[in-house]
Amino acid sequence: MSEIREQVNRTLESATPALYAALSPLGRRMFYPADIPVQAQEARQTTFNGTIGIFTDGRGNAVPLPSMDAVLTLSEDDRNRAFLYSPVPGFEELRTLWGDWQRDDMADAPATCLPFATAGLAHALSIIADLFGGEGRAIAIPTPFWGNYRQNFELRTGAVVRSAPAYHEGRFNPRAIEEALADLPSGEPAVAMLNFPSNPGGYSPTREEREELKRSLLRIADQRPLVTVHDDAYNELVYEAGVPKRSFFWDMVGTHEQLIPIKVDGATKEFAFFGGRVGFLTFGLDLDATTTEALESKLKSISRATIGSPVATSQVILLQALRSGKAREEVEQIRAIAAERYQAIQPALAALDPTLLRLLPFNSGFFVLLEMPAELGLDPHAVRKHLIEHYSTGIVSISPRYLRIATCSVAADALPELVARVERGVRELAGRR
Numbered sequence: 135m136s137e138i139r140e141q142v143n144r145t146l147e148s149a150t151p152a153l154y155a156a157l158s159p160l161g162r163r164m165f166y167p168a169d170i171p172v173q174a175q176e177a178r179q180t181t182f183n184g185t186i187g188i189f190t191d192g193r194g195n196a197v198p199l200p201s202m203d204a205v206l207t208l209s210e211d212d213r214n215r216a217f218l219y220s221p222v223p224g225f226e227e228l229r230t231l232w233g234d235w236q237r238d239d240m241a242d243a244p245a246t247c248l249p250f251a252t253a254g255l256a257h258a259l260s261i262i263a264d265l266f267g268g269e270g271r272a273i274a275i276p277t278p279f280w281g282n283y284r285q286n287f288e289l290r291t292g293a294v295v296r297s298a299p300a301y302h303e304g305r306f307n308p309r310a311i312e313e314a315l316a317d318l319p320s321g322e323p324a325v326a327m328l329n330f331p332s333n334p335g336g337y338s339p340t341r342e343e344r345e346e347l348k349r350s351l352l353r354i355a356d357q358r359p360l361v362t363v364h365d366d367a368y369n370e371l372v373y374e375a376g377v378p379k380r381s382f383f384w385d386m387v388g389t390h391e392q393l394i395p396i397k398v399d400g401a402t403k404e405f406a407f408f409g410g411r412v413g414f415l416t417f418g419l420d421l422d423a424t425t426t427e428a429l430e431s432k433l434k435s436i437s438r439a440t441i442g443s444p445v446a447t448s449q450v451i452l453l454q455a456l457r458s459g460k461a462r463e464e465v466e467q468i469r470a471i472a473a474e475r476y477q478a479i480q481p482a483l484a485a486l487d488p489t490l491l492r493l494l495p496f497n498s499g500f501f502v503l504l505e506m507p508a509e510l511g512l513d514p515h516a517v518r519k520h521l522i523e524h525y526s527t528g529i530v531s532i533s534p535r536y537l538r539i540a541t542c543s544v545a546a547d548a549l550p551e552l553v554a555r556v557e558r559g560v561r562e563l564a565g566r567r
């Protein structure tokens with residue numbers, strides 16, 4: 135067994151030294167042994183195939199319960215795919231079609247690895263945390279950030295979150311990651327989290343800000359192996375003309391030999407398929423077949439050891455959309471509703487009393503982030519509870535003084551009243567009239 139690991143590690147070390155240097159102890163340990171999935175794959179064409187533990191009709195077909203079968207209208211092939219196990223990296227057809235979806239309208243897209251299917255984006259992030267996190271590993275995340283990053287990297291793997299403000303004086307700070315890593319010894323690998331449109335901030339950088347951010351990341355990569363994680367959960371949900379929609383991942387692919395860009399995306403938000411749990415992990419590296427296999431050996435072993443294989447039924451449902459030729463149009467319809475809500479909330483945000491609530495940069499995504507001035511001394515969690523109790527209004531509170539409104543889950547015509555209630559609640563707790 136350890137011979138396979140040796141070979142996998144040697145391949146990665148010689149073909150992608152920066153990636154190898156950034157691997158955690160767990161990442162170095164993992165490899166995909168010639169276990170049941172490998173043996174079953176090798177025996178796929180045999181007449182008498184007694185390898186894998188799936189119940190079939192004896193001829194390779196699924197035997198779903200009729201009551202479950204009745205809810206899915208599928209071809210024979212897709213029915214088998216939906217009810218039997220998926221390959222650990224996901225269905226090949228889906229991986230290819232998702233790769234095409236990522237590149238839509240992009241004639242100049244650089245080569246990357248094939249997307250690797252996961253059980254939603256959180257699972258994709260956990261694979262990255264396993265591969266590149268671990269005790270003491272620096273992970274730079276501009277603050278405020280989605281709290282699950284900390285659970286995933288710091289609490290689960292022992293990595294150390296380093297932060298710097300995502301916004302300075304009400305403007306996006308393109309150097310936050312560089313500031314967060316400023317005193318990390320040169321040569322020590324690091325992970326950087328990039329999430330545009332962001333959660334909780336609802337912001338996507340402008341063209342100029344992206345240029346500055348790119349220069350900043352390249353300066354870091356001059357000093358150390360840098361894994362940039364591009365969390366594109368809210369891909370292309372950008373509402374202001376002139377702000378680039380295309381994922382920042384594409385700006386970073388192939389720009390520096392010490393930089394390893396990884397795209398995390400999926401059907402959860404992009405296709406409004408929240409319960410489906412289909413995510414993807416895409417390495418922005420142009421690797422030969424042997425190196426791809428070595429990298430996938432790591433990904434497959436982590437995925438199989440944690441979730442077994444990604445959900446087959448959801449992949450088959452997503453496949454129907456991608457094959458239909460209507461996915462772009464249907465996704466655009468959802469984006470149009472999100473854009474309508476963005477417009478609907480603007481007058482209420484513009485009317486906010488800045489001594490009570492300040493709007494942080496907002497041009498995209500699913501969320502508005504408001505900051506209460508420090509001098510009010512209000513605890514955001516107490517404000518949140520007050521709003522539930524006295525104003526029948528639910529929002530998310532984030533330390534030390536932020537309130538997040540999810541515009542995605544409120545009808546356009548209800549948003550102004552929601553904002554007004556938040557302001558009234560804050561005014562009351564601040565002892566103002």
Ligand SMILES: Cc1ncc(COP(=O)(O)O)c(C=O)c1O
Nearest residue numbers: 254255256257280333365367402
């Ligand atoms: C920025 C960001 N990344 C990842 C996720 C997780 O997505 P999933 O539900 O597919 O695990 C979320 C969910 O809210 C998110 O906001």
